[in-house]
Amino acid sequence: MMYCRIKDVMTQEVVRADGATPFKQVARLLLDNRISGLPVVDDEEKVVGVISETDLLQHQVQQVEGYGHRHVRRPKLTRSARTAAVKARARTADRLMTRPAITATPDHYVTEAAQIMREHGVDRLPVVDDKHRLVGIVTRGDLLRVFLRTDEEIRQDVTRRVFLGLDVPRYVVDVGVDGGVVTLRGHLERREDAELAAWIAGHVDGVVGVTSRLTHRRTGTRARSGVGASGHM
Missing domain, CATH: 3.10.580.10 (CBS-domain)
Structure with a gap:
């Protein structure tokens, strides 16, 4: 729910x-x-x-x-x-x-x-x-x-919202949740998409915090580390 x-x-x-x-x-x-x-x-x-x-x-x-x-x-x-x-x-x-x-x-x-x-x-x-x-x-x-939502409920919700928000295949970003803290892993082409993914995850009900380990690519440069942590409420 x-x-x-x-x-x-x-x-x-x-x-x-x-x-x-x-x-x-x-x-x-x-x-x-x-x-x-x-x-x-x-x-x-x-x-x-x-x-x-x-x-x-x-x-x-x-x-x-x-x-x-x-x-x-x-x-x-x-x-x-x-x-x-x-x-x-x-x-x-x-x-x-x-x-x-x-x-x-x-x-x-x-x-x-x-x-x-x-x-x-x-x-x-x-x-x-x-x-x-x-x-x-x-x-x-x-x-x-x-905040009583289970980690699995939160993971499913974050996964659905991130992929709807970014319009990318589900395998591109891996979503893990432990104690309400969401960890995002994967690679995206644009820095803006990595930041948006963390922002979306941080605004899902029940999320205590977000750690983004997403990487992204700048035009003409190699991939580098993505955005930092975000929070909810």
Whole structure:
């Protein structure tokens, strides 16, 4: 199986809440389902926000810090402080959630999902259709599944993609895989083809790294060593 897009690794049965879901019920949903966050949807199943364990803990921390200090004059609150203050008084999901939700589509590549998570500092992405309706969810753990592909699965995938990309006979390049590290051996006429082969191999899901031992020929010169190592993600 090739893990290329989010639709291949996402969970389709999603635990979710609506805006009116009480605080304690949200906590119960997280605990009972052993998850660290969930999306909040409206009546049309459109994602309007996300609640994480951090949001619930922030609620508790803010309440403790605020209790007993109601008469202390405070400086003007920043935007983040105002948001925290709202969550401290939250009794339902719509006041507790973080919005807007950072989402992805089923056709996003797994590498794109990883980049989105890194850029926004989130551990999960609700997956939505073209009308922003919830169709699944993907977590960091789901993305890591690409690295559980066997060496043989990776070898077959790299072989197919390299020869499709270069349009050369299969015997020209030998593909070996050990522990997710791809080694390319063989001879190609052009340096550009050797570089392209390593680039293609490095972008196959599950590849940890690429070592190219390809040789190539310059016009009018003898063959020499090819490109160096490349990586994935």
